[in-house]
Amino acid sequence: MYGLDINFLKDRPAYQPKGEQKKSGVKLPTGNLTPIYLGVGLGLCLPVFVGGGLWFIQTKTSELEQAIALLEEEGKKLDVEIASINKIKEQTNAVQAETKSLVTVFDQIRPWSAMLEDLRDRIPASVQIENVKQTPPTPPAQGEAPTNPAGGIEITGLARSFNDVNDFLLVLQQSRFLKSSESKITTASLVDAPLPPSSGANGVQIKPPQVVKYTIQSSLSDVPASELIRELEQKGTVGLVTRIRAMQKTGVITR
Structure with missing residues (x-):
């Protein structure tokens, strides 16, 4: 009878021949290494x-x-x-x-001295002035400014006839201190002349002649005083003219 003698030690790596041992480790790539x-x-x-x-x-x-x-x-x-x-x-x-x-x-200043001087120069010989007064401006509508804050003027007096009153009105309409379009005769009526009572030789009372009692109203002109220098100088308003010219030189008022 035969016996089997098997040596398993030869199969172990330690007993393998050196030439037969498998190489281990990372295999390096071969070929073109540029991409790497x-x-x-x-x-x-x-x-x-x-x-x-x-x-x-x-x-x-x-x-x-x-x-x-x-x-x-x-x-x-x-x-x-x-x-x-x-x-x-x-x-x-x-x-x-x-x-x-x-x-x-x-x-907007209107010197009364200049306006009265202008009236004196314009009044006809057959017309007398009894009273001159300034009237307030017409109240404006609600929310509106006055159209003429300077107001107006009212002249009362006596004239020899109605024609004389009309002539006086036409002369006033030429004044630059007043508005010609708003100058008008408001009242005109015949009255006895204001003369002292007199009597004739027989003691008969002599009735005074009749004259026209008139009232003329007008609005003061809204032309600036700086545009009335010539008229103001002619009426002797030297102080106002001097002030206006001084302000014109400084440019406060344009010429």
Whole structure:
């Protein structure tokens, strides 16, 4: 009988011949290694590029923040200057409005001395003036300004006839101190002349002659006093003319 002698130790790696042992480890690729090098290079360069980009962005962000801070500071300074300019403009507008209002009032002055002198020069010899008074302006409609804030004038007196009253009205309509379109006779009636009572040789009372008692109304002219310099000079209103010419020189009143 035969016996089997099997040696399993020979199958173990330690008992294998050196030439027959299997090689272990990572097999290196063979052939063209350029793609591998490129991949490795890109892998190494990518963090550098990312880091450089972040540094560039942070630098630019810091510069932009500084620029924005400077612009905001300049904007605040400009806001202060603009507010100051606006305040000066408001003050200037207020002064101009006050000056304009003062000039408007001053330019509407009608010296009574000049107007009475003008009436004296125009009244016919057959007409007498008993009273001259200024009348208030006509009240305007609600919410409207007066059409003629200077008001008007009312003249009462006596005339020899109705024709003399008409002649007096026509002469007044030529005055630049009055509005010709608003000059009119409001009343005219025959009355006894205001003479002292007298009697004839036989003691008979003599009736006084009749005359026309009239009332003429007109509105004062709205022509500025600066346009009436010639008339004011002719009537001897030297002070007002001097002031108007002084304001014309300074430009407060336009010529």
